[in-house]
Amino acid sequence: MSQAPASGRAPSIRDVARLAGVSHQTVSRVLNAHPSIRPETRERVLAVMGELNYRPNRAARALVTSRSATLGVLSASSAQYGPASSIRAIERAARAEGYFVNTVNVDGSDVGEIEAALTHLLDLGIEGLVVIAPQVRVFDALVSRGLDLPFVTMQSTGRQGDHALSVDQITGARRATRHLIELGHTRIQHLAGPLDWIEAEARIVGFHAELEAAGLPRVEPLVGDWTPESGYAAGQRIAREGGPTAVFSSNDQMALGLLHALRDAGLDVPGDVSVVGFDDIPEAAHFWPPLTTVRQDFDEFGRRCIGLLLAAIRSTPAEERALVPDLIVRSSTAPPRAL
Amino acid sequence: MSQAPASGRAPSIRDVARLAGVSHQTVSRVLNAHPSIRPETRERVLAVMGELNYRPNRAARALVTSRSATLGVLSASSAQYGPASSIRAIERAARAEGYFVNTVNVDGSDVGEIEAALTHLLDLGIEGLVVIAPQVRVFDALVSRGLDLPFVTMQSTGRQGDHALSVDQITGARRATRHLIELGHTRIQHLAGPLDWIEAEARIVGFHAELEAAGLPRVEPLVGDWTPESGYAAGQRIAREGGPTAVFSSNDQMALGLLHALRDAGLDVPGDVSVVGFDDIPEAAHFWPPLTTVRQDFDEFGRRCIGLLLAAIRSTPAEERALVPDLIVRSSTAPPRAL
DNA sequence: CCGGCGAATGTGACCGTTCACATTGCCGTG
DNA sequence: CACGGCAATGTGAACGGTCACATTCGCCGG
Numbered sequence: 001m002s003q004a005p006a007s008g009r010a011p012s013i014r015d016v017a018r019l020a021g022v023s024h025q026t027v028s029r030v031l032n033a034h035p036s037i038r039p040e041t042r043e044r045v046l047a048v049m050g051e052l053n054y055r056p057n058r059a060a061r062a063l064v065t066s067r068s069a070t071l072g073v074l075s076a077s078s079a080q081y082g083p084a085s086s087i088r089a090i091e092r093a094a095r096a097e098g099y100f101v102n103t104v105n106v107d108g109s110d111v112g113e114i115e116a117a118l119t120h121l122l123d124l125g126i127e128g129l130v131v132i133a134p135q136v137r138v139f140d141a142l143v144s145r146g147l148d149l150p151f152v153t154m155q156s157t158g159r160q161g162d163h164a165l166s167v168d169q170i171t172g173a174r175r176a177t178r179h180l181i182e183l184g185h186t187r188i189q190h191l192a193g194p195l196d197w198i199e200a201e202a203r204i205v206g207f208h209a210e211l212e213a214a215g216l217p218r219v220e221p222l223v224g225d226w227t228p229e230s231g232y233a234a235g236q237r238i239a240r241e242g243g244p245t246a247v248f249s250s251n252d253q254m255a256l257g258l259l260h261a262l263r264d265a266g267l268d269v270p271g272d273v274s275v276v277g278f279d280d281i282p283e284a285a286h287f288w289p290p291l292t293t294v295r296q297d298f299d300e301f302g303r304r305c306i307g308l309l310l311a312a313i314r315s316t317p318a319e320e321r322a323l324v325p326d327l328i329v330r331s332s333t334a335p336p337r338a339l
Numbered sequence: 340m341s342q343a344p345a346s347g348r349a350p351s352i353r354d355v356a357r358l359a360g361v362s363h364q365t366v367s368r369v370l371n372a373h374p375s376i377r378p379e380t381r382e383r384v385l386a387v388m389g390e391l392n393y394r395p396n397r398a399a400r401a402l403v404t405s406r407s408a409t410l411g412v413l414s415a416s417s418a419q420y421g422p423a424s425s426i427r428a429i430e431r432a433a434r435a436e437g438y439f440v441n442t443v444n445v446d447g448s449d450v451g452e453i454e455a456a457l458t459h460l461l462d463l464g465i466e467g468l469v470v471i472a473p474q475v476r477v478f479d480a481l482v483s484r485g486l487d488l489p490f491v492t493m494q495s496t497g498r499q500g501d502h503a504l505s506v507d508q509i510t511g512a513r514r515a516t517r518h519l520i521e522l523g524h525t526r527i528q529h530l531a532g533p534l535d536w537i538e539a540e541a542r543i544v545g546f547h548a549e550l551e552a553a554g555l556p557r558v559e560p561l562v563g564d565w566t567p568e569s570g571y572a573a574g575q576r577i578a579r580e581g582g583p584t585a586v587f588s589s590n591d592q593m594a595l596g597l598l599h600a601l602r603d604a605g606l607d608v609p610g611d612v613s614v615v616g617f618d619d620i621p622e623a624a625h626f627w628p629p630l631t632t633v634r635q636d637f638d639e640f641g642r643r644c645i646g647l648l649l650a651a652i653r654s655t656p657a658e659e660r661a662l663v664p665d666l667i668v669r670s671s672t673a674p675p676r677a678l
Numbered sequence: 679c680c681g682g683c684g685a686a687t688g689t690g691a692c693c694g695t696t697c698a699c700a701t702t703g704c705c706g707t708g
Numbered sequence: 709c710a711c712g713g714c715a716a717t718g719t720g721a722a723c724g725g726t727c728a729c730a731t732t733c734g735c736c737g738g
Contacts, residue, residue: 012694023718028696036715058464059407060694062398064723079637084423088444095443095456100463102441104434105427117434124439125397228625253622260625283592286567286599288627298418351724362688367726375685399724403693 011052020048031056062125070100071309072126074117076108076133080226080253081281082298083133089302090130097310102126108133114141128152128309136196150312152305154199165308165320167301169199172294172325173206173248174213176276179292179327180246181214184335185274189244190221191234191254203250203278224250228257235261238273245273245336252277252284252293259287259332270334280328290330297323350391359387370395401464409439410648411465413456415447415472419565419592420620421637422472428641429469436649441465447472453480467491467648475535489651491644493538504647504659506640508538511633511664512545512587513552515615518631518666519585520553523674524613528583529560530573530593542589542617563589567596574600577612584612584675591616591623591632598626598671609673619667629669636662 013031017024022045029037030045048054062068071094078084091101102124104117118141121129129151131138139153152165180188190207193200204221211218222237224230231254238244239262249255255277262269269275269289277284277293284291301323311318352370356363361384368376369384387393401407410433417423430440441463443456457480460468468490470477478492491504519527529546532539543560550557561576563569570593577583578601588594594616601608608614608628616623616632623630640662650657 009693013696014694024694025696025719026717029717032696036717038716041716055462057402057694058462059398059401059405060723061696062723063396063402063694063725064696066398066723068398078427079420079424081418081420085418087442088417091442091444095459100441100459102439103426103430105430120434120439123394123397228622232625256622256625260627260629263627283567283595283622286571286595288599288602290599348723352726353724363724364689364726365687368687371726375687377686380686396724399693400726401693402695402724403726405693 010057011054012057013054016045016048016052016054019052020045066125068100068125068127069098070102070124070126071306072121072124072129073101073103074114074121074129074131074138075103075105076135076138077226078103078105078133080133082251082279082296085298086132086302086305089299090132090305091302093303093306097306099127099306099310106138108135108138111137111141114138115145118142118145118147122147122149128313130305130309134198135194136198136201139198150309152309152312154301165301165305165323167296168322168324169202170206170209171322172278172296172327173203173250174210175325175327176248176278176294177207177210178214179329179333180248180274180276181210181216183246183274183333185244185246186216186336187244188216188246188248189219189238191231191247191249191258192221192223193226193250193254195223200250207248224254224257226251226253228253228260230254231257232261234258236265238262239265239267246275246333247273248276248278250278252279252281252287252291255291255293255332256283256287259289259291263288270332271337274333274336276333278325284328285330287332289332292330292333293328295326295328297325349396350393351396352393355384355387355391355393358391359384405464407439407464407466408437409441409463409465410645411460411463411468412440412442413453413460413468413470413477414442414444415474415477416565417442417444417472419472421590421618421635424637425471425641425644428638429471429644430641432642432645436645438466438645438649445477447474447477450476450480453477454484457481457484457486461486461488467652469644469648473537474533475537475540478537489648491648491651493640504640504644504662506635507661507663508541509545509548510661511617511635511666512542513549514664514666515587515617515633516546516549517553518668518672519587519613519615520549520555522585522613522672524583524585525555525675526583527555527585527587528558528577530570530586530588530597531560531562532565532589532593534562539589546587563593565590565592567592567599569593570596571600573597575604577601578604578606585614585672586612587615587617589617591618591620591626591630594630594632594671595622595626598628598630602627609671610676613672613675615672617664623667624669626671628671631669631672632667634665634667636664 013027014024017027027045030042075083094101106113106117129149131153134153192204222234224234235258255275258275262273267273277291280293280295284293308318352366353363356366366384369381414422433440445452445456468488470492473492531543561573563573574597594614597614601612616630619632619634623632647657
């Protein structure tokens with residue numbers, strides 16, 4: 001039944017128009033759900049589209065509307081659970097809204113690479129940008145380029161209110177710290193992530209704020225790089241130098257290394273040292289001992305990213321309340337032995 | 340010095356042409372590195388481009404060439420370490436070749452969603468497709484749609500040779516199993532991934548092949564779902580029912596749950612039961628005990644994916660040798676107690 | 679000295695859509 | 709009963725590149 005038009009190419013709007021006995025513009029109106037189309041006409045056009053297996057040419061549309069329906073995601077270290085989960089959620093949410101997502105992975109410590117990645121995304125013609133795993137320098141690269149693109153980034157330190165999706169890292173860190181304080185710990189150490197990460201910074205701020213609120217002396221954090229290895233190294237140092245009866249780690253992987261090192265040094269967790277992590281990766285419940293940690297809802301985070309970004313693109317106001325992570329208590333924390 | 344052309348829009352090829360005193364076609368030739376352009380002319384055009392901060396419009400180019408310079412990635416469960424790492428490597432390799440990458444995340448158990456995701460990618464006009472984390476049904480969806488698109492998938496079971504990037508999962512699984520046999524184990528259990536995953540299937544095949552080669556009786560594997568929880572459940576069952584002195588788990592997360600359950604049941608690893616994992620996720624070295632596992636090189640995998648896919652797109656032949664994973668021996672394996 | 683060839687460049691059409699602006703035809707209303 | 713207005717549709721021109729096909733010019737061989 002189907003009359004194939006000029007066989008070589010994919011069917012265009014005009015092919016559909018011809019077969020449906022209407023003008024190409026009418027077909028376009030059907031595509032864009034224009035109100036003044038007679039239902040009967042619409043049906044006929046849709047039928048022909050189905051018959052020809054027509055699909056609109058995105059490039060042509062993008063050319064004339066200069067809208068690409070594409071969002072960019074700039075991500076560092078996306079093999080980690082948190083970023084990877086966020087990216088997944090972002091993509092799904094964006095797709096549900098009819099957007100395409102293009103993720104670019106960078107080293108994050110290499111400014112040149114960040115610049116190149118940004119150029120790549122700009123070449124693509126993205127309409128908005130999500131910056132995931134934002135190191136301070138990525139943020140700076142955005143600003144210095146002076147791009148007028150709507151963008152969203154995870155924000156926590158109250159840098160500038162715009163573009164910011166608040167995950168209240170500070171409160172999360174305070175909850176972890178308070179938990180240790182309430183158990184009776186007074187000598188608490190923090191194992192931070194790299195200092196140029198906004199998240200790491202926020203968690204340090206929360207840690208210090210809670211210490212201060214409890215009247216405990218300020219403690220300078222140890223610094224890791226998010227990996228279990230750096231947690232192991234920190235654990236060795238703590239075991240060697242002694243001091244804290246509790247450690248709050250800025251993520252779960254470092255906490256794992258910490259557990260490992262403490263055990264290797266003959267220390268008991270939580271008997272000798274309590275450990276709290278951050279993120280609640282799926283493995284955390286099965287660490288030895290199962291890890292007390294702060295749960296982040298990465299899925300919700302991703303959805304909100306898109307909500308905020310699309311609001312910016314469409315210039316609709318978006319109410320935004322911060323996302324607050326929850327403390328999950330497991331068996332890696334207990335009162336200090338002395339009590 | 341810069342004379343802004345019709346200020347509203349981004350500069351086009353014709354704006355550049357006018358300012359450089361050449362035709363738009365000459366500008367196009369400069370863009371495409373056409374050989375017969377006088378160096379002097381090229382310089383002049385490039386200078387104007389720089390001055391105007393010109394960037395070619397991707398949509399216009401795609402429209403006329405009908406090439407999108409975009410590759411699609413269809414991924415299930417991309418929050419897991421393996422897939423996430425592969426995706427990252429794929430994106431970087433593709434970008435280095437001038438391609439854009441669009442990743443779509445699906446549930447994988449929902450056929451409708453797979454179809455929808457495929458449609459989404461096709462709408463995008465991708466030139467090639469990488470299927471990561473391929474369940475059998477994803478594979479089927481591709482075939483049933485009869486798409487003529489070049490695509491690559493992780494292949495292991497020798498289904499059809501084309502489109503297949505070989506990671507020799509079978510050999511990897513054999514190495515893990517052989518390691519246990521060489522230690523003296525004779526009662527070995529396998530904890531498999533979901534049976535509709537090609538990788539899970541391949542590892543079962545390898546497990547059985549090695550048992551047979553050693554003259555040991557065939558053992559039906561337990562089945563998990565890749566999560567630590569399913570590993571925990573399997574571990575409880577093993578502890579309750581007894582039997583094996585060694586377990587080969589199809590991934591590291593399940594192995595973690597296994598370790599947890601065995602410990603909870605009062606069994607010692609490796610004293611009572613040896614455990615081998617698969618993947619070598621960054622956490623594996625810090626499990627308790629540190630996990631013997633099979634290391635996959637996901638970065639290399641991603642690069643090869645792109646190599647193979649671009650070869651298919653460009654119709655250039657690609658030599659392809661299988662990627663073989665390595666056994667990493669740590670302390671979760673030891674000879675059985677009886678010896 | 680002329681014809682031809684290739685290097686360097688120009689001209690206009692075209693890709694598939696949307697946009698701005700007609701053009702119908704019908705209905706209600708003063 | 710003429711006419712304004714709106715619903716439904718059509719017409720032609722963009723959008724910003726590339727492609728196919730001129731055109732110009734210098735140079736070389738016969």
